[in-house]
Amino acid sequence: MSVKQSRKARALNWADDRFGGAGILRTAMNKVFPDHWSFMLGEIALYSFVILLISGTYLSFFFVPSMTEIVYNGSYVPLKGVKMTEAYASTLDISFDVRGGLLMRQIHHWAALFFLIAMTVHMLRIFFTGAFRRPREVNWVIGSLLLILGIVEGFAGYGLPDDLLSGTGLRITEGIMLAIPVVGSWVSSLVFGGEFPGTEFIPRLYIVHVLLIPGIMLALIAVHVLLVAFHKHTQFPGPGRTEKNVVGYPLMPVYMAKAGGFFFIVFGVTVFMAAIATINPVWMFGPYVPNAVGAGSQPDWYMGFLDGSTRIMPAIEFTLINYTLSLNLLIPTLVLPGIMFTLLIFYPWIEAWATGDKREHHLLDRPRNAPTRTALGVMALTFYGILWISGGNDIIAVAFGLSINAITWTLRFGLFILPAIAFVITKRICLALQRRDRDKLLHGRETGQILRLPHGEFIEIHAPISEKEKAKILSKVDIEPLALPPATDRDGVAVPQSFRKRLQAKVSHFYFGDNVPKPSAAEIEAAEHHLQEIAENVEAPSH
Amino acid sequence: MSKDVSPYRPQPAEIEHEYRRADIDARAAKKAERQVALMFASSALFTVLFVVAFATIDATTVIGLPVFGDVYAFNVAIGVTMGLAIFFIGAGAIHWAKKLMPDVEVEEERHDFGSSAEEKAEIVETFKAGSADSGVMQRPLIRRTLLAALALFPVPLVVLLRDLGPGPGDERFRTMWSQGRRLLTDVSYQPIRPEDVPIGNLINAVPEGLHELEEEVKNLNERAKSVIIVVRIDPDEIVSQQGGTSEEPWDYNGILAYSKVCTHVGCPISLYEQRTHHLLCPCHQSTYDLADSGKVIFGPAARRMPQLGITIDQEGYLVARGDFAEPIGPSFWELS
Numbered sequence: 003m004s005v006k007q008s009r010k011a012r013a014l015n016w017a018d019d020r021f022g023g024a025g026i027l028r029t030a031m032n033k034v035f036p037d038h039w040s041f042m043l044g045e046i047a048l049y050s051f052v053i054l055l056i057s058g059t060y061l062s063f064f065f066v067p068s069m070t071e072i073v074y075n076g077s078y079v080p081l082k083g084v085k086m087t088e089a090y091a092s093t094l095d096i097s098f099d100v101r102g103g104l105l106m107r108q109i110h111h112w113a114a115l116f117f118l119i120a121m122t123v124h125m126l127r128i129f130f131t132g133a134f135r136r137p138r139e140v141n142w143v144i145g146s147l148l149l150i151l152g153i154v155e156g157f158a159g160y161g162l163p164d165d166l167l168s169g170t171g172l173r174i175t176e177g178i179m180l181a182i183p184v185v186g187s188w189v190s191s192l193v194f195g196g197e198f199p200g201t202e203f204i205p206r207l208y209i210v211h212v213l214l215i216p217g218i219m220l221a222l223i224a225v226h227v228l229l230v231a232f233h234k235h236t237q238f239p240g241p242g243r244t245e246k247n248v249v250g251y252p253l254m255p256v257y258m259a260k261a262g263g264f265f266f267i268v269f270g271v272t273v274f275m276a277a278i279a280t281i282n283p284v285w286m287f288g289p290y291v292p293n294a295v296g297a298g299s300q301p302d303w304y305m306g307f308l309d310g311s312t313r314i315m316p317a318i319e320f321t322l323i324n325y326t327l328s329l330n331l332l333i334p335t336l337v338l339p340g341i342m343f344t345l346l347i348f349y350p351w352i353e354a355w356a357t358g359d360k361r362e363h364h365l366l367d368r369p370r371n372a373p374t375r376t377a378l379g380v381m382a383l384t385f386y387g388i389l390w391i392s393g394g395n396d397i398i399a400v401a402f403g404l405s406i407n408a409i410t411w412t413l414r415f416g417l418f419i420l421p422a423i424a425f426v427i428t429k430r431i432c433l434a435l436q437r438r439d440r441d442k443l444l445h446g447r448e449t450g451q452i453l454r455l456p457h458g459e460f461i462e463i464h465a466p467i468s469e470k471e472k473a474k475i476l477s478k479v480d481i482e483p484l485a486l487p488p489a490t491d492r493d494g495v496a497v498p499q500s501f502r503k504r505l506q507a508k509v510s511h512f513y514f515g516d517n518v519p520k521p522s523a524a525e526i527e528a529a530e531h532h533l534q535e536i537a538e539n540v541e542a543p544s545h
Numbered sequence: 546m547s548k549d550v551s552p553y554r555p556q557p558a559e560i561e562h563e564y565r566r567a568d569i570d571a572r573a574a575k576k577a578e579r580q581v582a583l584m585f586a587s588s589a590l591f592t593v594l595f596v597v598a599f600a601t602i603d604a605t606t607v608i609g610l611p612v613f614g615d616v617y618a619f620n621v622a623i624g625v626t627m628g629l630a631i632f633f634i635g636a637g638a639i640h641w642a643k644k645l646m647p648d649v650e651v652e653e654e655r656h657d658f659g660s661s662a663e664e665k666a667e668i669v670e671t672f673k674a675g676s677a678d679s680g681v682m683q684r685p686l687i688r689r690t691l692l693a694a695l696a697l698f699p700v701p702l703v704v705l706l707r708d709l710g711p712g713p714g715d716e717r718f719r720t721m722w723s724q725g726r727r728l729l730t731d732v733s734y735q736p737i738r739p740e741d742v743p744i745g746n747l748i749n750a751v752p753e754g755l756h757e758l759e760e761e762v763k764n765l766n767e768r769a770k771s772v773i774i775v776v777r778i779d780p781d782e783i784v785s786q787q788g789g790t791s792e793e794p795w796d797y798n799g800i801l802a803y804s805k806v807c808t809h810v811g812c813p814i815s816l817y818e819q820r821t822h823h824l825l826c827p828c829h830q831s832t833y834d835l836a837d838s839g840k841v842i843f844g845p846a847a848r849r850m851p852q853l854g855i856t857i858d859q860e861g862y863l864v865a866r867g868d869f870a871e872p873i874g875p876s877f878w879e880l881s
């Protein structure tokens with residue numbers, strides 16, 4: 003062969019001759035990704051995870067996961083000569099005697115916070131735009147599992163340095179284990195290798211933190227991302243976007259440059275934060291001793307809602323014959339999050355059942371066009387928000403000079419009342435927006451220009467809306483609530499109505515009953531005609 | 546199945562596209578090119594600065610930053626240079642993509658995910674045939690025993706965890722407090738005389754012998770259970786106590802000892818308000834009234850704070866009358 007190949011071509015050839023896959027590569031490179039700022043939230047989560055892997059691996063070179071007591075003799079003077087575990091001492095060493103160690107610790111911790119924020123907001127985007135619907139339900143479940151694992155992983159990491167704050171967190175964990183009915187004492191004894199705190203727990207927590215959970219998360223993330231590629235990304239409605247296509251930039255080169263570049267941006271910002279903003283200064287808290295506690299200690303933000311639920315739970319404890327059931331711990335720390343995450347995981351099926359909508363969806367909903375879902379989401383967020391605020395009830399009490407008793411009672415009632423109010427308000431707003439969309443289609447948009455008609459009447463000029471906006475509004479899908487099955491059969495004999503069918507019809511009404519339908523084709527045509535006339539009218543007087 | 550009652554869809558409009566400055570103006574394109582190159586060059590420069598900072602700056606110097614407070618100069622220097630070096634790679638790449646790479650959106654078809662009906666039917670057939678050949682439906686005995694075996698198969702994996710720890714014994718019901726054991730101040734391990742306990746202050750105490758025990762067993766398990774607080778309350782203000790008789794009271798002239806471990810989830814309690822005799826837990830704000838048997842007056846804790854009966858020994862130091870009468874710390878199943 004005399005045809006000279008470029009070096010790049012030769013390398014590709016070499017690889018293809020061994021692994022094949024030119025076809026796959028071609029499909030991959032031509033893959034189209036729609037562009038929208040909210041589609042970057044998942045990317046931030048992914049990149050933060052990568053940053054956690056990199057910084058975590060670095061930390062594991064220096065961190066000693068051991069509860070053996072030693073006397074500190076490093077370069078942080080205030081703690082010289084103090085007895086502490088090797089875990090805490092090595093964290094101090096990372097912070098003061100390994101150059102760049104403090105930076106890496108702070109990168110790791112900031113990345114953990116960003117990771118959980120990004121996952122949470124990403125999930126909200128998916129929820130409010132209906133991106134979890136068929137065929138993407140399984141990816142919604144994987145995402146929910148990742149969120150739960152992320153919370154557990156973050157909490158485990160927070161416990162590793164064995165400083166006063168992390169030890170207090172572990173003590174609370176032990177208390178929660180003890181509250182598990184029947185087996186609680188067993189669970190605690192096995193996990194801690196005997197009594198609390200023992201000497202086994204940190205080495206065990208370490209393996210969970212650096213191997214077990216990250217391993218599971220890595221596998222889940224791989225499947226998650228592959229499924230996104232397989233399903234092709236959803237897109238927002240707009241000109242040229244349909245359920246049957248995907249419009250955006252090809253992977254090579256635009257998306258590659260943007261997504262690749264974005265990784266460096268996220269990484270750069272994380273490092274920058276770690277450079278200037280101190281986080282978890284463990285040297286100020288001192289080593290863990292079971293008889294000391296830092297006043298006003300707060301957990302990382304993602305644990306706040308559990309702290310809050312624990313704080314506002316009334317003191318209910320039962321004795322059953324000879325056994326004790328601590329509902330004051332069981333409900334806020336195990337039952338409540340269990341229910342919350344179960345509802346989260348199964349929401350796609352709950353909605354599909356309630357609405358009877360089992361079709362595929364690739365065009366995203368505008369939140370206003372799914373008012374009940376949007377209102378349910380805001381309701382859940384309000385509930386979560388109040389739990390989260392409850393985690394700071396003492397801070398609020400001090401800041402506003404109120405009694406902690408009054409605040410706690412307000413929050414207890416607020417937890418049930420405010421979400422309901424949030425639901426109603428959100429739904430009203432969505433329906434109002436729907437009405438406005440309908441008006442825009444039928445009467446055009448308001449221009450703010452006032453015109454005096456020949457016979458003296460004043461009108462505001464309405465101009466037709468842009469094609470882009472029209473496509474957006476017309477993407478709305480109007481769904482009729484499911485009808486009740488007929489009460490009698492053809493011969494007029496009463497048919498027993500199944501409870502499930504009736505319930506489903508009710509729920510479906512709840513979802514779609516007050517939908518504001520978009521105008522029909524004929525109405526739009528008439529409206530366009532009318533706008534045309536006005537436009538001519540407007541021009542006429544100037545002659 | 547729900548139905549869409551508004552099947553009206555406009556013909557999909559054209560995908561819109563607007564030209565950018567750099568698409569039509571060669572000078573603008575050149576400028577964008579220089580900007581991108583400048584960002585990449587800045588990245589390289591910051592990497593060099595990082596190495597310089599790492600090698601030259603003293604790691605112990607503290608500087609004050611607005612908003613962020615006192616931070617280590619070394620950490621700021623290496624972090625800012627490293628952060629910017631990384632950031633500018635990303636900024637350059639994105640600027641490049643936005644200004645210079647083709648920004649024409651393209652369309653890709655979606656295909657159905659499900660296989661064709663024939664394919665699905667074929668799979669079902671193959672599965673049925675396989676299942677028939679195995680005879681699993683005709684031989685319930687095999688089927689059921691197999692299911693039982695599979696259901697039991699994880700059991701060893703769980704049983705193997707048995708020796709993670711020694712199973713709960715009675716250690717949750719007792720601490721090292723015993724009759725005549727002295728109260729020592731925490732940290733300095735000095736015995737306490739009644740006159741050392743002022744009204745108002747809270748003294749942290751541990752049992753005599755704890756220090757030696759810890760040297761021996763090398764864990765903090767006993768400390769986590771036996772830490773107590775000692776307060777003095779005007780005897781007239783004491784409403785009730787958890788035990789004792791008029792001859793053998795659990796207080797000593799108004800000096801009371803209580804566990805320091807919150808009965809909610811076990812945080813050590815630290816805040817004491819002398820005027821009201823209230824003890825407040827910093828974790829979830831459970832509040833106990835020490836003048837009234839340590840009962841819970843607010844918060845999520847359900848059990849009162851266990852009291853330790855005390856008196857003095859022949860040398861006049863405070864000692865325990867015995868162990869706690871009820872378990873300290875969080876509740877558990879076997880508690881009552």
Ligand code: HEM
Nearest residue numbers: 054055058059061062065111114156159160162212216282
């Ligand atoms: C996937 C998500 C992860 C999260 C959310 C996370 C979170 C955390 C947090 C919050 C800390 C406490 C840091 C501090 O001292 O302030 C921590 C510590 C630590 N993490 Fe991670 N981490 C993750 C993954 C990893 C991985 C993959 C590794 C190792 C391969 C790792 C290794 C470590 C080590 C060694 C420590 C203790 C050192 C120290 O605290 O300074 N982490 N982690």
Ligand code: FES
Nearest residue numbers: 807809810826829
């Ligand atoms: S641990 Fe004391 S109130 Fe929760």
